[in-house]
Amino acid sequence: MSNGPIALQDGALALKPGYANHGADAPRDRHQTGEAVFVDVEPHPDVAGTIQLGFWIYLMTDCLLFAGLFATYAVLHGHTAGGPTPRQLFDLPYTLTETMFLLCSSFTCGLATLAMNADKKNATLGWLAVTFVLGLGFISMEIHEFAGLVAMGATAERSAFLSCFFTLVGTHGLHVTCGLIFMAVMMVAVAKKGLTATNRARLNCMMLFWHFLDIIWVGVFSLVYLSAVVH
Amino acid sequence: MSAANEAVTGHGPHGEHGGHAGHGPTLKQYVTGFVLAVILTAIPFALVIGHVVQDVLLVIVVCAAAQMIVHVVYFLHLNRSEEQRWNRMALLYAVIMVGIILGGSLWIMYSLNYNMMPGMMHAKVWK
Structure with missing residues (x-):
């Protein structure tokens, strides 16, 4: 060349x-x-669009991963093998609090997007920090819930239902953890280099990822918690 | 570069007005999405916690589907613009695949359970 x-x-x-x-x-x-x-090393406008589309396609394939886990849970949630049932284990007000943490973090992530688009670096960092804290609150509650279940003896090897539960909710939790790391890295990058075109493109991907995780969580609380308790 | 930046993100300082469709998110969109999401979360939780009605499964599914659409429209800003054509295609593909995986699994496993009920095993005559 x-x-x-x-x-x-x-x-x-x-x-x-x-x-x-x-x-x-x-x-x-x-x-x-x-x-x-x-x-000029900044991405061309078309390249930024292509990056976003590529990331979007990754998110869609991630949907398929979750679809497999959701399907497994939907099929096996009644197979408790004489162990604890969903109705005995799940504390719905606790799940509702978790849900609100994640939903609020999705909203503040949107406010960070608006701040970024308005070229306000400090406001962007501020809203990202709020989003990070809310996300941390969510993942802490989830770890606390898992620890409580394990302490009760409701571990992943107890029944098919619990294996699916820990795999599905755990995979989502792992995604949220990755999202938090992604967010922390982007906050450092923005603090150091400002809202460059490269950082904007990456922030856009991070924000897509964060909103996407909230959509997956809608499926989790509806299928895993609410439907299983109703059954 | 600032002109190019505006082209990348699709909005200048006038994002608040949101006059032209597909040109960047607005505060109004996020607030609308948030309020709708809170309502669509509160309905199924309230029904299940309060044992209001017997058959709430349908309500849960409808609220979940509605909330997912709210998230996609108001938070992910998927719209009918030409530049998002491939995003829509990818989403459509994902929705179809998820439907096949979820619906297919439930269908097959339900039929399997139904056809392999203890009584059926003995009723079948092997020659």
Whole structure:
């Protein structure tokens, strides 16, 4: 790629600096002077859109992973093998509190998006911090719930129902944990480098991920907690 | 670069007005989404905790589906714009696959349970 006068820049062909141009009196544009076009390492608008689409496709495949786990739970939630049933184990007001933590964090994540779009760096960081704390609250409650279940003897190996429960809810919890790490990394990146185009593209992906986890949680509390208790 | 940034994120400083569709989220969208999500969470929880009605499974499923749509529209901002065409395609694909995996599993396992009830095993005559 580096040998000829043509360089592939953001998927489009462009002349390299130095190779331009015939006729020095021709009007000088960015390609001919070559400064901004080639020094610029920020993603091109089209590239940012492609990044988002790629991330979106990853989220959709993640849906399929969860679909498998949801299907397993839906089939096996009655197979308690003489062990504790969902009705005995689940504390719905506790789950409702967890749900509100995650829902509020999704909302504050949206406020962070608005702050980012308004070019307010400190407000973005502030709302991300609030989102992070709410997410941390959610995951802490979940770990507390798991610890309580294990202390009661309701472990993953007790019955098919509990195996599915821990796999499904645990996988979601693992995603939330990854989201929190992603968020922490982005907060450091924004604090250090500001709202650059690269950081914006990554923040957009992180925000998509966070909202997506809330959608999965809607499925979790509806199927795992509410439906299982009703049955 | 600032012009390009606006093109990336799709909104300038005038995002608050939200006049043109598909040009960036607004505060109103997030508030609407949040309020709807809270309502759609409160309904199934209240019905199940309060034992209000007997058959709430349908309500739970409808509220969950409605809330997922609310999240996709108001938080993920999926809309009918041309630039989101492939996002919609990917979502449609995911929804179909999830439907097949979930519906198919439940259907097959239900029939299996039904056809393999203890009485059926003996009723079948093998020759």
